Amino acid sequence: MKALIAVLPGDGIGPEVVAEGVRVLEAVAVRHGHQFTLQSADFGGVAIDAVADPLPQATLDLCLRSDAILLGAIGGPKWGGSDPLRRPEAGLLRLRRELGVYANLRPVAVHPALRSASPLRPELLVGVDLVFVRELTGGIYFGAKTRDAFSASDLCSYSVAEVERVTRVAARLARARRGKLTSIDKSNVLETSRLWRETVTRLMAAEFADVTLEHALVDSAAMHLIRKPSDYDVIVTENMFGDILTDEASMLAGSLGVSPSASLGDGTRGLFEPIHGSAPDIAGRGIANPIGTILSVALLLRHSLGLETEAQEIEAAVYRAIDKGLRTADIASADVNGGRAASTREAGEVILAELTAGA
Numbered sequence: 001m002k003a004l005i006a007v008l009p010g011d012g013i014g015p016e017v018v019a020e021g022v023r024v025l026e027a028v029a030v031r032h033g034h035q036f037t038l039q040s041a042d043f044g045g046v047a048i049d050a051v052a053d054p055l056p057q058a059t060l061d062l063c064l065r066s067d068a069i070l071l072g073a074i075g076g077p078k079w080g081g082s083d084p085l086r087r088p089e090a091g092l093l094r095l096r097r098e099l100g101v102y103a104n105l106r107p108v109a110v111h112p113a114l115r116s117a118s119p120l121r122p123e124l125l126v127g128v129d130l131v132f133v134r135e136l137t138g139g140i141y142f143g144a145k146t147r148d149a150f151s152a153s154d155l156c157s158y159s160v161a162e163v164e165r166v167t168r169v170a171a172r173l174a175r176a177r178r179g180k181l182t183s184i185d186k187s188n189v190l191e192t193s194r195l196w197r198e199t200v201t202r203l204m205a206a207e208f209a210d211v212t213l214e215h216a217l218v219d220s221a222a223m224h225l226i227r228k229p230s231d232y233d234v235i236v237t238e239n240m241f242g243d244i245l246t247d248e249a250s251m252l253a254g255s256l257g258v259s260p261s262a263s264l265g266d267g268t269r270g271l272f273e274p275i276h277g278s279a280p281d282i283a284g285r286g287i288a289n290p291i292g293t294i295l296s297v298a299l300l301l302r303h304s305l306g307l308e309t310e311a312q313e314i315e316a317a318v319y320r321a322i323d324k325g326l327r328t329a330d331i332a333s334a335d336v337n338g339g340r341a342a343s344t345r346e347a348g349e350v351i352l353a354e355l356t357a358g359a
């Protein structure tokens with residue numbers, strides 16, 4: 001198949017991990033006879049440096065023409081200035097909004113070999129296989145902001161339609177998995193959460209009566225996620241709760257470095273990125289974990305290009321590599337390879353070798 005894929009390496013470790021993701025994409029193309037046209041563009045801090053805009057028009061146009069977008073990470077201390085619109089993060093929010101990718105899928109599956117890399121006791125991690133569906137283009141992230149010398153405010157608002165569309169994505173996913181959906185809100189305090197809960201309840205009864213629905217308050221869910229994470233299948237929640245809970249949940253998998261994400265809208269075009277940030281403290285040292293990006297490439301093939309076999313091949317290659325002892329610094333442990341950590345490039349090589357060797 002033919003596809004145009006926009007590649008936005010971004011800042012910090014972004015370019016390092018994206019380089020490995022691109023190698024994997026190219027290997028898949030050769031192996032299966034696909035023609036992927038990869039086109040890179042400036043986005044984030046690098047774009048601020050180049051043209052004083054984190055999301056230049058040319059980059060946005062490229063993304064809108066593409067079948068899928070692979071993103072590294074953006075941001076860093078260099079661009080922490082006082083003008084909020086000139087921050088890299090503002091570019092990311094605008095890109096999500098312009099692409100209409102309202103559903104952010106963040107799967108957390110704990111590979112048995114990585115249980116010991118998690119700060120949680122390994123027995124708590126048995127059977128953990130959950131997916132967050134975070135609402136991504138609404139809520140407090142996008143509400144009106146005010147600021148004067150003495151006070152500030154951020155408006156949080158949701159419409160019924162916004163809640164319904166993201167709930168449908170989550171419920172379809174739950175139906176294809178273990179048939180359980182947990183909706184997380186703060187309906188004992190927030191009006192948006194009361195609307196959220198009522199809307200989810202009504203929609204699920206009308207369209208997904210076969211999927212088990214449960215509601216949870218965000219504070220207690222944050223606790224339960226650590227106490228018994230294997231209870232969850234699919235979790236749907238609003239933008240900011242999802243931001244916070246998915247960083248928490250990533251520690252179940254051992255490291256922020258191994259978690260991928262897919263941001264999807266109504267069509268097939270999606271934005272795919274590891275959930276970690278630009279990690280300025282380790283940027284340029286070639287030690288970042290490329291697995292989050294490589295697993296994001298698998299999600300890209302699955303969700304935007306409909307290439308399920310290719311996606312599974314990548315996932316299998318990553319897990320075989322981990323089983324055989326691949327460990328980057330973030331997941332290194334004394335019991336494997338005497339604690340010796342692979343570089344970003346070495347990790348990419350090992351995964352590519354597994355991919356081309358096949359099962």
Ligand code: IPM
Pocket residue numbers: 075089092093243
């Ligand atoms: C994420 C990040 C972003 C967010 C930041 C960089 C704007 O934390 O993707 O989770 O808050 O959505």
Ligand code: MG
Pocket residue numbers: 243244247
């Ligand atoms: Mg976040």
